[in-house]
Amino acid sequence: MAGSQGDAAKLQILKDALYDEARQHGSESRLFTQRDLLGLNVIPNENATLLLRVVQGLCDDKLFVGTNNHAGLAWRWRSKEDAKKYTSLSDETMMVYSMIDEAGADGIWNRTIKFKLNMHDSVVKSAIKTLETKGYIMGMKNVEHPNKKMYIKANLRPSDRATGGPWFTDGELDTAFITELEMIVFEFIKTQSAYLGSQGGHRSVGPARMPTKGVIRGGAAPVSNVGDSSSRGVKRAATEISNDDQTPAPAPAPAPVTAPHQSSSSSTAVNKARLKVFLPLPAGYKTYPTVSEIAQQIDKWGITNNTTLSEADIQQLVDILTFDGLIEPIKVNGRKGYRVTRPTKQETSSLAKRQKDREAGIGLDLTLMGVETGSNGLTETPCGRCPVFELCEEGGPVSPSNCVYFTEWLGLDEGRSKPPNGIVPA
Amino acid sequence: MNRTQLRHGLAILIQHNLLYYDVDSDTHMAYYEANTDNAYCLIRTGKILEMIDTSFGPPTKDVVQSLLLLGQTRISDLVAAYREKIASANQAVIDKESNVFDDAAATNGNSQPKKLNNLAVKSTAQLNSILCRLVEAELIDVVHDKSFQSPIDTYKAVEKEATDTFFPGGVKGGKAKIEFEEKIAEGLRKVRNESKLLKRKLEQNGPAAKRRKLFLNGGVANGAHDEEEDKDPALDPKQVIRINYEKCLVELRNRRLVQFASEMIGDMTSYVYGVLLKQLTKQLSRCRLDPAMDMGELEEGQGSGIVTTAEILDSLKTSVDLSLGLGKTSREALSSRAAEKLQELPPKKKLILEADVDGDARADESEDDGSDSDESGTDDDAKDYAPPAANGSKVKFADSTAKEQKMDRPTQLRQHLLLLAESSRHFVRHCGYNEWTVDFVPLMQVLREAELDSVIERTSGRQGLRLVRILRNKGKLDEKALPNVALMRKPEIQQKMLEMQTAGFVQVQEVPRDNKADVKKSFFLWFHDEEKSIGRLLDTSYKAMLRCMQVLEVVRQKERDVLMLTKRTDVKGREEEVMRKEYYERYRKFLDCERKLFAQTMRLDDMVALLRDY
């Protein structure tokens, strides 16, 4: 008896030693094969039988978890607290818990548990309930299967696959977050890929202000740009400048950085002192921002408080902006950067200012990103946006002769005082 | 309608080039056919006049306007008409009402106090010189006996001739067929060139180069060049001339491109672009080559020629400051190798934004090795850039006040040109050192695409545009894959896609998963057919134009009584004084509507021109 007592004590020592040694050699997810465990030099004489007894003991204590991997049996260790959780549970509950544990960050569907364990519905339910009250597991949502009830270990964060990545919050696409980030990325690219010239011309302007952390909160970031939306109104038809003999010779010394025509037409503009405009950079510019630079910058600003965005995530955003036609990729010597499209038409006041304006109800019709596309003949004409276009013909129920859209557009509608603005009621 | 009326009607229609006719040589019967192309061109009248006005000056506009009003005209008639007008204007105070060209004359006359009259065209010599200039620019051409044959008739005639003279025994075999086609093309070209007769004559005698130069410098032929005018050979008074719409289209296209460049890059660059285009298209007679006639040229690229930097430099206005419109940066921040990259061949196929950039990655890689050397500044081209800034940290912008850093003018010009070449829209191609060309065919496709995109954006919003461009880039895409790429919610996407499907921008294809073709299990692939969308857009534009005109007619009908009133000779011209207030108010409103509708029709024509003609 004494021998077996001593044996048990010896076994306990070996168990502790093996457990500690295994913890030293890898994370919770590392799988140890029999050879690995022997290699830890805990078991004397590489005694396989002894090892198996020790491992069995650890498994019984829930400190080791055995799995069958492609190379045969293998084990991984489990933390002591976790093991304690296991030992405190009833058999069924424990089985359910181990299923959820195995599923890891992807989570598991409750019907899968039932199916795999071949248990009765009520048993699974009560087990889950117990586990939930104990705080060992929690329910989660999976974007791929939004209607399935999924469970995950309480101390784990759902995997990207389950949550849909950084763009999802509680299984819903977080469009507000995406839009905010898009704006910041766009603003960054805009200010880094075009040159902000001012009509004063004296101030040497570096890359324009970058949005700071305060920006996204709409906080009081100092606004250095005086030029505001008035610059947007100054549009010069290229046809005018191209052949216009009256074009005044540009002023000599501090040359206005804008096209000569502007200097004449914009003299009435409110902020004539500093009329700013983004200018394209010369061909061959080497440092248009790349995706990794953008990612780094976003990281540095720390805007995305608890989500870290990988380069791939940023790439996705940048692609969206490209598809939206706001930016375009440009390759210089094999380095793929991005630059803003239509630089000279871009808004020059800072994003923060525009956001603040918007909160104050100014310029609600302006976009926060990029430029509105110019309208063309078709989209301006009522017919171009007419919902009954296909039905419209003379003699039919709707026809040009009784067309209400045209009546309104031409301002012939006496009843309404709204001036015709070329916008057809949808 | 009696015979005289009919004849008169036909004559007028013919005079305005609205009819084709063909006299059958056997039966001596004349067949008439409507010339729809020219009829359509009437809508462009305003645009053409505006274009002439800005690029040639008001006197030229005056002449073109007369030509447009008169239809085709014998030169002697035109001269006579002008002579009479000039004489009466010289004699007395101008009768304001009868002077159609009051506006043009007013702006011009003030600057010419020496002159007796303030007509736009002051002498017949000036008229002659203006005509010469227009002929040289191919904006007017000569009417000849084949001008009224419809293209199909012409083709048949040429075909017949070719068969009779070269292949009396019929065309047999592939080789003969090619030869036959060549002969036809040649014959067709000959017919076409007949209308350029005057131009060739002009080019033969006289210092054409000198005159042309004058004409390029804004062409302000308002009497200041009397000497030059005398040197112009008098045109044969018996020639019948008319406006050449084809060439006008080329000019209008140039303007459109400049506008596009200004939108995409900036005004100064687009000004440079305008000058480049003007040089380049001097010898270009039409926007689109005719496959039957210009086969050879079609195959060996566009044949649009090249322009050198020096040529552009010579034509730039001296008052224009080229340093404007470009961001300043130190030389170190630029890679001259990348900027100066030559592209000797036109792009193979229409390239999509990304495909383009990724596509020539290989070519770029090979250049990477070399780019190290240019950073060290040993590259030949490097000296073309601004001298290094005081301290060249990476993105340090040169201080604009420092005068000694000013680039010389050719360098500034080059920078604009290089920027145009670098653009993802491929405005120009840097086809040889200091040589530039434009690949019109792909470029116009890009422009059409941009127009389509802006329509999509206006009608379906930015997200709609995003979805379409994703499809354009990726081809067919499963419905389920879209939300991930577009970062949009599923229901939103579905709604947008349906909306755009109705509008004809996207199409869907159902692919069953298995033989059972269970709809629930099928894949739904969305795709975007650009050509189809553009075709549809064109169709919509036509219809919208037509409806604008119909609405105008309706409004006219409604205000019939007012309009009748204004036709009375005692009212005409003094509507405000004579008419009762409420009537005048209605008249004013009507004019407003009319103006708006006309403007809209013109804008729609911009679309049609781009989608169909350019």
Ligand code: SF4
């Ligand atoms: S109903 Fe009016 S707006 Fe619509 S297509 Fe007809 S004319 Fe145009």
